Amino acid sequence: MTILDGLKLSFSVLRTNKIRSFLTSLGIIIGIAAVIIIMSVGAGAQSLIINQLNSVGTNLVGVLPGASDEEGPPASVFGIVVTTLKYEDAVAIKKQVDNVVAVSSYNSGVGTINYQNNSVDINFSGVMSDYLGVEDTEVYLGRFFTEEEDRGSAREVVLGYQVYQDLFGSDNPLGKRVKIKKESFEVIGVMKERGTAGFQNQDDLVLMPVSTAQKIMLGLDYVNYIRVKINNTENIDRATEDIKFLLRDRHDIRIDGTDDFSVRNTKDAIDTLLTVTNALKFFLAAIAGISLIVGGVGVMNIMLAAVSERVREVGLRKAVGARRFHIMIQFVLETMAITLIGGIIGVVLGFLVAAIVAATANYLGYKWDFVISFTSIILGTGVAAVIGLVFGLYPAQKAAKLDPIEALRYE
Amino acid sequence: MPENIIQVKDLKKDYVNEEVVTKVLYGLNFEIGAGEFLAIMGPSGSGKSTLMHILGFLDTPTSGQYIFKGRDVSNFDDDKLAKIRNEEVGFVFQTFNLLPKTTVYENVKLPLLYSNLGDHDNKVKEAIKSVGLLHRINNLSNQLSGGERQRVAIARALVTSPSVIFADEPTGNLDTKSGQAVMGILEELNNTGHTIILVTHEQYTAQHAIRIIKIIDGHIVSDEKVINRKSSLNGDNFLK
Ligand SMILES: Nc1ncnc2c1ncn2[C@@H]1O[C@H](COP(=O)(O)OP(=O)(O)OP(=O)(O)O)[C@@H](O)[C@H]1O
Ligand SMILES: [Mg+2]
Numbered sequence: 322m323t324i325l326d327g328l329k330l331s332f333s334v335l336r337t338n339k340i341r342s343f344l345t346s347l348g349i350i351i352g353i354a355a356v357i358i359i360m361s362v363g364a365g366a367q368s369l370i371i372n373q374l375n376s377v378g379t380n381l382v383g384v385l386p387g388a389s390d391e392e393g394p395p396a397s398v399f400g401i402v403v404t405t406l407k408y409e410d411a412v413a414i415k416k417q418v419d420n421v422v423a424v425s426s427y428n429s430g431v432g433t434i435n436y437q438n439n440s441v442d443i444n445f446s447g448v449m450s451d452y453l454g455v456e457d458t459e460v461y462l463g464r465f466f467t468e469e470e471d472r473g474s475a476r477e478v479v480l481g482y483q484v485y486q487d488l489f490g491s492d493n494p495l496g497k498r499v500k501i502k503k504e505s506f507e508v509i510g511v512m513k514e515r516g517t518a519g520f521q522n523q524d525d526l527v528l529m530p531v532s533t534a535q536k537i538m539l540g541l542d543y544v545n546y547i548r549v550k551i552n553n554t555e556n557i558d559r560a561t562e563d564i565k566f567l568l569r570d571r572h573d574i575r576i577d578g579t580d581d582f583s584v585r586n587t588k589d590a591i592d593t594l595l596t597v598t599n600a601l602k603f604f605l606a607a608i609a610g611i612s613l614i615v616g617g618v619g620v621m622n623i624m625l626a627a628v629s630e631r632v633r634e635v636g637l638r639k640a641v642g643a644r645r646f647h648i649m650i651q652f653v654l655e656t657m658a659i660t661l662i663g664g665i666i667g668v669v670l671g672f673l674v675a676a677i678v679a680a681t682a683n684y685l686g687y688k689w690d691f692v693i694s695f696t697s698i699i700l701g702t703g704v705a706a707v708i709g710l711v712f713g714l715y716p717a718q719k720a721a722k723l724d725p726i727e728a729l730r731y732e
Numbered sequence: 733m734p735e736n737i738i739q740v741k742d743l744k745k746d747y748v749n750e751e752v753v754t755k756v757l758y759g760l761n762f763e764i765g766a767g768e769f770l771a772i773m774g775p776s777g778s779g780k781s782t783l784m785h786i787l788g789f790l791d792t793p794t795s796g797q798y799i800f801k802g803r804d805v806s807n808f809d810d811d812k813l814a815k816i817r818n819e820e821v822g823f824v825f826q827t828f829n830l831l832p833k834t835t836v837y838e839n840v841k842l843p844l845l846y847s848n849l850g851d852h853d854n855k856v857k858e859a860i861k862s863v864g865l866l867h868r869i870n871n872l873s874n875q876l877s878g879g880e881r882q883r884v885a886i887a888r889a890l891v892t893s894p895s896v897i898f899a900d901e902p903t904g905n906l907d908t909k910s911g912q913a914v915m916g917i918l919e920e921l922n923n924t925g926h927t928i929i930l931v932t933h934e935q936y937t938a939q940h941a942i943r944i945i946k947i948i949d950g951h952i953v954s955d956e957k958v959i960n961r962k963s964s965l966n967g968d969n970f971l972k
Contacts (some may be wrong), residue, residue: 326845376894625774633829637829637831637842638842639814640829640844641822641846641888642815642818642819642843642847642892643845643846644811645810645814646811647846648844723788729825729829
């Protein structure tokens with residue numbers, strides 16, 4: 322008996338019992354589909370995160386106050402306020418570090434902005450004149466702050482697009498006075514519409530010079546963080562080191578001392594995020610994998626029933642010369658055919674669902690990639706076949722051991 | 733006496749089921765020559781099928797020797813028995829034992845799947861032709877009459893050109909006419925050199941054979957040549 326004979330036989334048996342074969346493989350179909358969905362949707366979610374991070378801007382290096390080890394988050398994340406990072410640090414980075422294109426410090430707060438009878442809840446940020454370069458954006462109306470205005474505490478704001486829409490509708494906002502926390506400001510510009518970047522809606526922001534935010538609005542002299550734009554991806558690592566070196570010097574930190582700041586770039590952040598989300602993804606896939614074992618046991622159960630149903634057939638085959646090995650092959654192939662077909666259906670189904678999820682996400686405006694990986698196709702079908710092999714062995718062995726005389730007498 | 737194909741020496745068979753020992757065959761001795769047509773007769777329960785299973789390598793004796801073509805096969809294991817069954821013998825059972833929902837062609841081909849013989853297609857067609865069922869070749873087994881089914885079973889038994897064909901009550905489930913047809917084919921096969929071993933309890937059917945061994949309660953009570961041999965091959969039969 323050739324493998325081809327065996328396969329033909331398996332498929333003819335499956336064909337004559339279509340519904341039963343389908344029901345038998347249902348557990349496998351669902352299990353494989355679940356694994357594929359988790360892997361693909363997981364990869365899609367990762368792409369969403371990465372796209373969001375990249376939308377903040379590529380070639381960015383962030384400086385955060387507080388020390389951090391390589392993997393962990395900086396102290397500021399835990400609400401510990403470190404006050405040593407200053408506006409002057411940002412200026413020094415711009416002046417002294419090579420390959421730096423633009424630098425801005427950030428101070429942020431929340432408040433309500435009023436214009437005549439309209440008021441809107443907003444986030445405001447104190448930023449530097451380089452902000453447009455750092456964030457890769459433009460003004461829609463008017464102008465942005467100048468370098469001179471950074472330190473001048475000018476009572477001027479640039480409105481996010483949404484804020485402008487909400488407050489002014491179609492009126493010209495330039496030169497108008499608005500109030501935030503009872504302080505009065507002149508509107509000098511409106512930002513271009515930007516949407517969401519870095520999980521923050523950029524259009525409900527109100528921007529003001531860094532000194533204005535620090536002195537008038539917040540009453541402090543340190544910054545929350547600094548962002549540095551580097552001219553080229555290749556220079557990021559070098560610039561990161563240079564910034565560290567410069568800040569250590571400026572903050573009088575000795576060789577063996579602990580930094581009071583941390584420098585991060587988007588590349589590192591993405592790597593860290595990928596490590597975490599990959600672990601999560603594989604953990605979920607492993608749980609879904611357990612359902613495959615349940616499916617395999619179901620297949621074994623049906624195959625045991627099929628063996629006792631086909632005792633006469635097995636007896637006849639043995640009577641005409643089939644050896645144990647032939648019968649084994651026949652039933653193992655049959656089981657593998659069931660699980661393999663189940664696996665293929667599961668893979669297709671899984672990707673179908675993942676594609677629908679991706680399409681929906683994209684429709685809702687998220688940058689969600691539909692990830693269809695060759696590895697998961699091979700893995701999905703391979704695992705299904707192995708399950709067929711493993712759970713087909715026992716029923717096949719039972720069949721192979723049948724005594725032909727007993728089997729032929731069996732009614 | 734032609735060359736012996738089968739030699740049985742003091743062959744005994746006991747069935748042991750949960751400590752209960754059933755003695756079925758009590759030390760049989762006989763020889764069968766190549767090309768013989770032997771009928772084994774006896775009342776129900778006398779041990780005919782048991783003997784045929786041992787001779788046909790479906791079972792092994794409890795003691796004694798079974799020598800087939802000079803080889804002692806008494807202690808062959810499962811797989812060796814399967815191999816020798818495939819190469820040397822063909823079976824025809826009372827209940828046909830065809831694969832359901834399977835074509836005549838596929839049924840006849842079955843033993844070839846487990847053999848090393850090539851040229852399956854020709855062998856299958858040749859065998860089906862020799863039982864006169866070429867016009868039914870693509871029918872499913874359950875679409876055939878009883879007589880036709882038994883003829884398919886005969887075709888299956890001879891597709892590997894075995895040395896011996898065993899038939900256990902081949903006419904038991906058939907009407908007289910179909911039974912005659914089946915016996916005619918067996919005779920024809922014997923005429924072309926096949927050794928046939930037929931198990932039956934009908935004197936009438938046994939008369940087709942050349943020699944009859946009678947068994948009662950596991951003992952051979954007579955072993956004689958048939959004097960008034962009957963034939964279903966009276967000239968022009970269904971085989972054309
Ligand atoms: N597996 C078994 N276990 C115990 N006893 C058995 C077994 N198989 C057969 N026997 C017994 O052996 C005896 C002979 O059985 P066998 O089938 O050989 O008879 P037979 O001559 O073919 O009868 P029949 O004409 O009814 O087919 C019977 O008494 C039967 O009950
Ligand atoms: Mg019997």
